[in-house]
Amino acid sequence: MQISSPHTPLYPLFLSLEGRACLVAGLGGVGQRKLAGLLACGPASVLVLDILRKEDLSAEAAALLADSRTRFESRACTPADIQGRALAFAATGSTVENARIAAMCREANVLCNCASAPRSGAFSVPAVARQDGLAAALSTGGASPALARRWRRELEDWLAPRARVARLMGRLRPLVLALRAETGQNAELFRRVASSPLQHWLAEGDLQSCRQWLLAELPPVLHVHIAELLDDLP
Template sequence: MVQYYPAFLDLSDKKVVLFGGGPVALRKAKALSETGADLIAVSRDFSPEFLAFAKRHRLKLRHGSEIQNSLRGASLAIAATSDKAFNKTVFERCKQKGILINVVDDPGHSSFIVPSVLKRGRLQIAISTGGASPLLAKTLRQKLAVEFGSEYGRLVRQLEQDRSKSKKTIFLEKDRRSHFRQVVASGLKGFKRKRNTSLRGNVFK
């Protein structure tokens, strides 16, 4: 049984190759386009929705199924086609070249798996079952989405600004840590008060 190591990757300006042009590949392209990666999509056919997205985001497209040249200089690849044999070949080529590869819904032919992610601005909560049950991971993400609203994204922005200022005004590390704990606790306490008020209001509706 594989024990995965959780990590967040900095893909900015790195070549990422996405094999596929259908709805699954489109979902991956949307997520990857937010990372600043140099994204290239390779497919024999692209759906109209994929083509429209590629045009809006200036995504590089390569028509065909050539693997070797497409992977040249790549840091990461994702195979999201419906052709299992082709996806397996992509995996084997990436393994030979030492390129990180994810074959969608096929952990056995992947060097990494993609978790179910809840995003609130800069805040990201990743959930994984190690490929055992993607549905459970998705269900847990949906439950957490109720608990963690958009206010957490705003809190992260505020904390980032406060952290930057505090580094210039609070010189002792132990004092900064104490300050950060107080600021975070205060922000979370405010969320709790709002949530309790909302719940009390709903009881009488």
């Protein structure tokens, strides 16, 4: 039997938080995970609220608050706290309080993640697998966070060899564009790289095959860069 969902699909995106101000309300286990994820993405500041006093927080919470970008206050969230925030996380232990924070965020047009009722907020946080600069996000639409965590670990293994060729492409792309060749010519070269066996060879540590392929396919003027393109990739 097919089970249909009444929910509108979520819109996936990768959001830059560099230099932005964020809010985390609640610093239990869920709030700590949200705060750690935020701090890894370069925000300018994070206001952290919890009804507990700072000295009563866990050692893990205290370690996160040692980051100079955080400001902790022992109180409930107010509408003024939400103004100007790029993101807000309602992660208190109270379903009622989280719903109140989510409602204030909707009123202020601030994106909110509501831990106790994801559909009450504006976004959910997917399981994210990362390898170097490569990231893959996975969501089950709230059906099973446990499955999302399991598949995230599988995605990390899947991404590992692909991260190497992505890093190579990240080094190669600006060198190719600096030659100022015709756009179609550049696109064709990038397509050849993407469809080449480079990913397989890098996974196997076969740099000799990589060098031979790059010598055959790259413009001669770029041959002097092949060593740096392959440096530290296997």
